[in-house]
Amino acid sequence: MTGFEGFGGPAVRRAIVIADDAIAAEDAAVAARAAGVQVGDTIGFAALAEALDAIPHADLLLVEAAGIAPALLDSVLPMLALRAQRDRAQIVINFPLDLLDLVSLHLLGGPATLLCDARPEERVAAIALSGGIGGGVQAAExxxxxxxxxxxxxxxxxxxxxxxxxxxxxxxxxxxxxxxxxxxxxxxxxxxxxxxxxxxxxxxxxxxxxxxxxxxxxxxxxxxxxxxxxxxxxxxxxxxxxxxxxxxxxxxxxxxxxxxxxxxxxxxxxxxxxxxxxxxxxxxxxxxxxxxxxxxxxxxxxxxxxx
Structure with missing residues (x-):
C-alpha cells in the first residue's frame, strides 16, 4: 500500500537513492532512515534511464552528485525532474560547489531541495522536511x-x-x-x-x-x-x-x-x-x-x- 502502513496508520515514505559512490549512497540511506523514510533501490547514474522505468513509485529521490561528470548529470537531471513530477515526489540532491549552476538550472524552483556539500544533519533535516516530518527528528524541527x-x-x-x-x-x-x-x-x-x-x-x-x-x-x-x-x-x-x-x-x-x-x-x-x-x-x-x-x-x- 503506497505511502501508508495500514488504514489510519502512520505515513511511510519510500525513497530511491541515485548515486555511483557506495559510501555516498550509504550516507544518503542512513540520513533517510534517520528521517523516518524507508529506503528502497539504489541506482547508478549510467543505468538511470532504464532503471527508472522498471522501479515502482517513490515518494523521494535522494541524489548524490559528487564525482559525477557534468555532461552526465546534465542528461539525467531532466529525467529525475520528470519522474518526480509523475510520482508527485520530492528530490533531495547533494552536490559539490562546482556543480551549483548546473543543478540550479534544472531543479531550482521545482519540487527539489538543493544541498551544497551538506553536513549529515542538513541531509536529515532536508529529507524530513521534504513532504512532511517523521517523528522526533530534532534537527529537522x-x-x-x-x-x-x-x-x-x-x-x-x-x-x-x-x-x-x-x-x-x-x-x-x-x-x-x-x-x-x-x-x-x-x-x-x-x-x-x-x-x-x-x-x-x-x-x-x-x-x-x-x-x-x-x-x-x-x-x-x-x-x-x-x-x-x-x-x-x-x-x-x-x-x-x-x-x-x-x-x-x-x-x-x-x-x-x-x-x-x-x-x-x-x-x-x-x-x-x-x-x-x-x-x-x-x-x-x-x-x-x-x-x-x-x-x-x-x-x-x-x-x-x-x-
Missing part, C-alpha cells in the same frame, strides 16, 4: 522553524517592496514601524539618479562589518541578494546562481533556500544563459525593480545612505 521564519521574512520584504513601488518615496511604504522618523519635505518632481556605484558602496560597507564583528551577526541574505542584483542591473551585467550565492554571504545551501523562497515570492526570476545551456542567470522581477528604485529614491531624498 529546528530547520523547519528556520524555514518558517525565512518564508515570513521573504513575505515581509515582498510586501515592503510592493508598497514602495505603489506608494512611492515618502508614502506609507517607507514609514518606520514605530513612526518615530519623519523624512524632510522633498520635491518628488525631481527624481534622484541611482547609480551602481552607490549600491556597490552599500554592499562593500555591509561586508566591512564582518571584519569587526562575529561571523553571521549581521546575516541578511535577502537584502544582500537584492542589492547585488540591483547593482548588476544598473551595470548591465548578468548574475549566475553561483555568483548570487557568494553575494548572499551565507553558506550555499542557505543561499539557495533564500533564492528559491524569493523566486516563489515573485521577487526573482531565472533566465537561461543563451551562450551556455548549463548555466542560468537570476534577475529581479519588475516588482522587485520598482521596489528597489522606490527605496533608492526615498533614502536619497531623505538624505540617508543605502543600508
Amino acid at each position: 529546528r530547520d523547519a522553524e528556520r524555514l518558517r521564519r525565512l518564508n515570513a521574512e521573504i513575505a515581509r520584504i515582498a510586501e515592503a517592496l510592493l508598497k514602495l513601488s505603489r506608494d512611492g518615496p515618502g508614502g506609507d511604504g517607507v514609514r518606520d514601524r514605530a513612526a518615530d522618523f519623519v523624512a524632510p519635505p522633498t520635491d518628488d518632481s525631481a527624481p534622484v539618479e541611482i547609480t551602481a556605484a552607490t549600491v556597490r558602496g552599500a554592499i562593500r560597507a555591509r561586508r566591512l562589518r564582518d571584519q569587526y564583528f562575529a561571523d553571521g551577526l549581521f546575516a541578511d541574505p535577502a537584502w544582500d541578494v537584492l542589492l547585488d542584483l540591483f547593482a548588476a542591473r544598473l551595470e548591465g551585467l548578468t548574475v549566475s546562481v553561483s555568483s548570487l550565492c557568494i553575494a548572499a554571504a551565507v553558506p550555499p545551501t542557505t543561499a539557495l533556500r533564500w533564492i528559491t523562497a524569493m523566486t516563489d515570492a515573485g521577487l526573482l526570476m531565472r533566465r537561461e544563459d543563451p551562450s551556455d545551456r548549463r548555466r542560468a542567470f537570476v534577475t529581479l522581477t519588475a516588482r522587485a525593480v520598482a521596489g528597489m528604485e522606490g527605496y533608492g529614491q526615498a533614502v536619497a531624498k531623505a538624505g540617508l545612505g543605502w543600508a
Whole structure:
C-alpha cells in the first residue's frame, strides 16, 4: 500500500537513492532512515534511464552528485525532474560547489531541495522536511522553524517592496514601524539618479562589518541578494546562481533556500544563459525593480545612505 502502513496508520515514505559512490549512497540511506523514510533501490547514474522505468513509485529521490561528470548529470537531471513530477515526489540532491549552476538550472524552483556539500544533519533535516516530518527528528524541527521564519521574512520584504513601488518615496511604504522618523519635505518632481556605484558602496560597507564583528551577526541574505542584483542591473551585467550565492554571504545551501523562497515570492526570476545551456542567470522581477528604485529614491531624498 503506497505511502501508508495500514488504514489510519502512520505515513511511510519510500525513497530511491541515485548515486555511483557506495559510501555516498550509504550516507544518503542512513540520513533517510534517520528521517523516518524507508529506503528502497539504489541506482547508478549510467543505468538511470532504464532503471527508472522498471522501479515502482517513490515518494523521494535522494541524489548524490559528487564525482559525477557534468555532461552526465546534465542528461539525467531532466529525467529525475520528470519522474518526480509523475510520482508527485520530492528530490533531495547533494552536490559539490562546482556543480551549483548546473543543478540550479534544472531543479531550482521545482519540487527539489538543493544541498551544497551538506553536513549529515542538513541531509536529515532536508529529507524530513521534504513532504512532511517523521517523528522526533530534532534537527529537522529546528530547520523547519528556520524555514518558517525565512518564508515570513521573504513575505515581509515582498510586501515592503510592493508598497514602495505603489506608494512611492515618502508614502506609507517607507514609514518606520514605530513612526518615530519623519523624512524632510522633498520635491518628488525631481527624481534622484541611482547609480551602481552607490549600491556597490552599500554592499562593500555591509561586508566591512564582518571584519569587526562575529561571523553571521549581521546575516541578511535577502537584502544582500537584492542589492547585488540591483547593482548588476544598473551595470548591465548578468548574475549566475553561483555568483548570487557568494553575494548572499551565507553558506550555499542557505543561499539557495533564500533564492528559491524569493523566486516563489515573485521577487526573482531565472533566465537561461543563451551562450551556455548549463548555466542560468537570476534577475529581479519588475516588482522587485520598482521596489528597489522606490527605496533608492526615498533614502536619497531623505538624505540617508543605502543600508
